[in-house]
Amino acid sequence: MSACSVTLETLPQHPEGKEILTCLQCGVCAGACPYGDVMEYPPRRMIAMMRAGMQEKVFTSDSLLSCVACYACMAKCPRGIRLTEILLPLMKEQTLAYLPELPAELQRALQNTLRYGNPMGEPSRKRAAWVKTAGVPIRSFAEDRRPADALWFVECYTSYYPRGQDNSRATARLFHRLGVDYAILGNEEKCAGECGRLTWEPGLFETLMDYNMAVFQKYQFNRVVTSCPHAHNAFKNRYPVLGFNWALEHVTPFLAKRLDGLNALLTRKLPYLVTYHDSCCLGRQNEFYEAPRQLLRAIPGVKLVEMVHNRVNSLCCGGGGGGMWLDTYFKAKGYERLSERRVREAVATGADILAVSCPYEISRFEDALKVLGYDKRMMVRDVTELLAEAMEE
Amino acid sequence: MTRYAGGLPGVAVAREYKYMCSDPGQELIRQDIRDHGLDRIVVAACSPHLHEHTFRQAVALGGLNPYYFHMVNLREHDAWVHTDKAAATEKAMDLVRAAVRRVKWHVPLEPRQVSIQADVLVVGGGIAGIDAALTLANAGKHVYLVEREPTIGGHMAQFDKTFPTLDCAACILTPKMTAVKAHRNITLWTMAEVRQVEGYVGNFSVTVCRKPRYVLEDLCVGCLECIQACVYKQAKVPDAFNLGLGKRKPVYIPFPQAVPQVVVIDPETCIEFKSGKCKKTCVEVCAERHAIDFHQKEEIRTIQVGAIVLATGFEVFDAARIPYYGYGLYPNVYTALEVERLVNASGPTGGEILLRDGRKPATVGIVHCVGSRDEHTNRYCSRVCCMYSLKLAHLIKEKTGAEVYSFYIDVRAPGKAFEEFYNRVAEEGVIFIRGKVADIYPAGNGDGRVILQAEDTLLGMVRKIPVDMVVLSTGLEPRADAAAVRRLFNIGCSSEGFFLERHPKLAPVNTFADGIFMAGCCQGPKDIPDTVAQSGAAAAQALALIDAGVVELEPNTAHVVEDACSGCKTCIPLCPYSAISFVEEKRAYINEILCKGCGTCVAACPSGSIRQNLFEDEEIFDEIEGLLVPA
Incomplete structure (x- = not known):
């Protein structure tokens, strides 16, 4: 997808930029936005300001910090403008660049992700610690590199956060009983980085993307199954530029296919x-x-x-x-x-x-x-x- | 290009002229024929579809047989489809070379003349079909009007008032409906559908299936006593005319002014059909007339007509396709057509605007552009919704005094007295909010109210307005079976599924099939005045065709070289027009009136004994060679 190379400057030359020119100013984006009533410049006004050459005004407000990338505006846009996929992240990048300082909590999460591969700042060598509590055998590629049908990409909250681990333990038990041929990356796994991208720390996102792709290349598997919809999003839309072409599934639809x-x-x-x-x-x-x-x-x-x-x-x-x-x-x-x-x-x-x-x-x-x-x-x-x-x- | 063409073998003169199709351009051709004694003409210009006829006439006026002419399509085949100008110019040269090679083989031909059937078929009995049928019948033509429903009237019969004049729809429509029934030149078949269309312009053979209504139309006088007498004491079946807001019995008449004034029995719900054990009180009460016939069968009729007018109308967009508007989920969310029935004096509430729980709404929200102007549903503007929304806003305000909010993207009022009507409705106090409604959800206190959430784009703030009633201004869509109907009549559709006109400006009621015209919303969303204007135009086109008495057909037909035909019959089942028969126990015969010149038989004949005018082997082979071998 070309979107990776799109910047606000080059946007008008891309089909995505042409879409923006078709905006009807109907306001359905603002009406659908969960923070539409508190945002100073909801998507409709952002587009109007861009078209009037006044985008700087948008960047210097903090409107885009309240975009939670929920796709609600995009799902209802009558012109099919890919707001959440293209425009809003680009605007958010600029907003963050203009911001005198990042909100501390966000700053910390991003730094942790860079340093430890997870936003909580937990040690990366403890990423697979939950495995011992699963009650079923879980194979890690690092220990046993035989090919597997599926690579289960567990992700951060499901690895570290105690209530997230419940999800992982449940998934492991389900996979075990269904006889799924899978392995995990264990401590080699790092955050897929989707939120890094959507909070527009492109450097961070690319670092994580390069790292994970290099790990993927080491092993043989047919599909990636992940517990995290955000990782799914990153793998589906962003990783393909680096050659990610495995079949991709989130655990929930993966299990639904095995309902029998x-x-x-x-x-x-x-x-x-x-x-x-x-x-x-x-x-x-x-x-x-x-x-x-x-x-x-x-x-x-x-x-x-x-x-x-x-x-x-x-x-x-x-x-x-x-x-x-x-x-x-x-x-x-x-x-x-x-x-x-x-x-x-x-x-x-x-x-x-x-x-x-x-x-x-x-x-x-x-x-x-x-x-x-x-x-x-x-x-x-x-x-x-x-x-x-x-x-x- | 001109220089190149002038140098080709056999070319006596080559010319460039900007407007060759204009009178002076045509005169140039005539003059050159005289001056240079030309015997073949090639024009390399725009589409034959537009101008082949023009140039053939010019050639004929110059004293040559018009079929000594050949046209090269430099528009669709070249200029319009390529971006590399140099390569396109080369291609143009190739095409001209090929045409010059081919045209020398041309032989003089005469167009076929065929007489025309004087009767006309009109498909669809809404206002478009009614109006076209009446115009044709008044001109003395016999018209078959075929309608799928048990009554004519179409959508217009369901409307209460019409914008912007607020004429009562029934008052202006029903006189026309009765006129149809009474007209001696109109044969009206309701509950009927066209099954098959054969033939060609001037001579269509159309098979129509008339479904049983289980009531004999000739005997029923519309006294409606059978409905009274039905063993169902209460009406229980959702009534389609009132969009399920009212109920009817298994024996019913769609609405009081239905035409024909004949009841219909619905076999899905009638006890006699379900169990065979009904007391048949309807039959008892109809004892004198014996109009009820549970054994009526469908009837197939074949008619011969010279022209066809399609007026098959539209379908209302299914609002449930936009889940966040809550149609079908929240009882107080209605479609505009449902509200037409609620406003109407003969509707299920007798013209009182009442919610399903019997309350009168105090606040009403009208949502524009439901299923229009939206990539997720239909990209086009449905053209009538803004105006009918204004009309409904007015009627609701007039009848209930409710506070009416109208949520719009743009108000489109581009018609005679439309803007003035918008002004009037605004003056009456309807509140216009510029913003597309993003969400409709219950107000949460259990009183049935819902909240309309939208950005008021002019105020720059999100508004959440609780209302008692929502009116969804649903758009117009092609009929669900438009694609099947299109194939049946062998006409085209535009991308959104409406029937395609031959030319958007200059042939708006013609289809690409000669002799088949169209009117009304089957061609695209439009209001009643535009529909009636189109039905008049379609009727005039049909009249012009029929009153000419004969139609000229292209002479590009296939013919069998009798001595060479082995009588293998390969061609017979392949002909899409059933034009080939087997004669005298030994060879194929092609009826050149039926032949459309498709060439299928020519290509299929194993002994090469079928030839086709304008597509003779020599012509085609030399054309191909001309194309591939540079001169």
Whole structure:
């Protein structure tokens, strides 16, 4: 995809730039944007300012810091302008360049990612520490380099964050019972870097991309399966310029394709009322709306209810595009936390479980539930965790 | 180019002239024929589609047989499809060389003349079809009007008022509907569909299937007593005319002014069809007339017509395709056509605008451009929604006094008295918000209200406006089966699926099939005045064709060299026009009236004994050689 080489200066020469010229100024982007009412220059005005040669004004405001890369504007744009894919990241890069200093929390996450390969700043040699707790054998390419069908790219939150590890342990058990031929990179893995790109630290993103590609080249596998929709996004849209051409799947649709095998394993009844939150990258970006729901419906006893905003109209958890590390900043600005907005909708369904497919959401929604005092009424579980729970030993 | 052409063997004179198709240009050709004693003419210019006829006439006026002419298409075959100018010029030279080689083989031909059937078929009984049928019938032509539904009237019959004059749609439409029924020159077939179209301009043979309505049209007088008598005491079946907002019985009449005034029985819901054990109270009450016939079968009729007018109309965009507008999910989100029925005095609420829970709305939001001007649905503007939205805003305000918000991207009011109507509606206090609605969701307090969320682009702020009722101004789409109909009549479609006109400016009601015309929304979204203007134009085109009495057909037909034909019959099943038959137990015969000159048989004949005018072997081989071998 040519988009990698597009800059704001060269944009008008690319088809993406021509798209921008067709903007109707209908404002559906601002209306759809979760922060549309607090952004000084929502996408519609950014485009109008660009067309008037006034883009500097946009960069010197902090509008783009509140873009959580949720694809909501892009999904509804009647001209099909690829806002979230092209324009907004380019504008964000400039905004960050103009900013006297990055918000500390974001700065720290980006530095950690550069130094340790994960935004939490955990030691890279402990990346695979969770494996010992999985209860099933997990092969790492570093120890056993025989070819595997799938490379499971675990990602950061699912490797380090305790509640993220639950997802990984569940995935490992599911893979084991389904007989998936896979291996992981273990301590060799580093963050795929998607949020680095979307917070526009292109140098950081490229460093991570070069590193991971070099590791991939060492081993033989047919497909990459990842637990993280953001990594999926990076592999799908950015890595191909470096020769990434393996088949690519996120764990949730990967499992949904193996539903026949799974059905026999899902024997324990889980009497839960579940509502599913569509992650932006998995849903709007890749239109995997049905796969997670099929999996949830396959669990005996689970009843599914929908939130008001679902599928293409899902509300973002606020974690994308660097939002994961801007909570303090947003709070200082007096913005509503998007995860809280989402959790209110989830609670209104009366569900006991808020099911998710993105590792960011576990921590974001668990926090929001605690803050709003709903943590006794509702639990957040990854779809894989629920599937693993429904498997009897 | 001209110099090159002038140097080709056999070329006596080569000329460049900017407007060869103009009168002076044509005169040049005539003059050169006289001055140089020319016996073959090649013009290398634009499309034969546009001007082959022009130049053939010029050649004929110069005293030559018009088929001594050949045209090189330098437009679509060269200039328009290449960017490398030098290479394109070379290609032009090749094409001219080939034409010069071919044209010397041309022989004098005469166009075929065929007489024309005087009757006309009109397909579709909406306002377009009704108007075209009446015009043709008034001119003394016999018209078959074929309509798929049990009644004519189309979408216009469902509208309450018409913009911008606020005429009652039924009041202006129903007199025309009754006129159709009463006209001695119109044969009206409802519940009927065209199944097959054969033949060619002036002589179409059309097969029409008339579906059973289980009521004999000649006997039923429309007293409606059978509906009263039906064993269903309550109407239970969603009524399509009212878009499911009302109910009907299995025996019903679509609406009070339906034409024909004949009931119809729906076999899907009628107990007699389902169980065979109904008391048949409808039959009892119709004892004198015996109009009900549960055993009616579909009927196939074949008619001969000289011209066809297609007026198959449009379909309303399915608002459920935009999930975030909540149509089908939130009961108070309606489509504009549903609201037309709610506003209408003969509609399911007797003309009172009531929500599904019986409340009168106090705030109403109208959402423009639903399924129009959007890459995700339809890219085109549906042209009528802005105006009907203004009309509905006016009617809702007039009938309920509600606060009406109209969310628009641009208000398009480019018609006679349209802008003035926009002004009037604004003056009445309708609130216009410039912004495309991004989200519709429940207000959350369980009172059925929903919130419309949009950026007010003129204020530069996101607004969230709670309303009792939402009206989605849905766009117009091609009929779901437009592609099948297109193939049936062998005409073209533009990319969005509407039927394609022969020329967007100069032949707007002609299709690419001679003798087949079109009118109304099957060609593209348009309002009633434009539709009626088109149906008049289509009727005039059909009349002009028929009243000429004869039609000239291209002489490019195939013929069998009788002595050479072995009688193998290979060609017979291959002919797409069934023009070939087997005669006298020994050879193929091509009916040159039916032959369209496609050349399939010529290519397929194993003994090479079928030849085709204007595509003789010598002509083609020399043309190919001319193309490949530089002179």
